[in-house]
Amino acid sequence: MNFFKQEGSRVIWEREGEIVWIEPFGEDAIRFRASKNMRISTEESGNLT
Numbered sequence: 001m002n003f004f005k006q007e008g009s010r011v012i013w014e015r016e017g018e019i020v021w022i023e024p025f026g027e028d029a030i031r032f033r034a035s036k037n038m039r040i041s042t043e044e045s046g047n048l049t
Contacts, residue, residue, distance in 0.1 A: 014038070
């Protein structure tokens with residue numbers, strides 16, 4: 001059973017109603033986003049200020 005897939009430069013993990021995105025963010029960083037409802041908004045940056 002494969003829980004990982006790739007969309008462009010984003011790695012996506014889905015399992016039991018949860019989703020995780022790991023993607024490049026800038027030159028030397030990654031962005032990690034997670035949700036328990038299988039939806040992640042691309043409209044919100046999710047960055048800490």
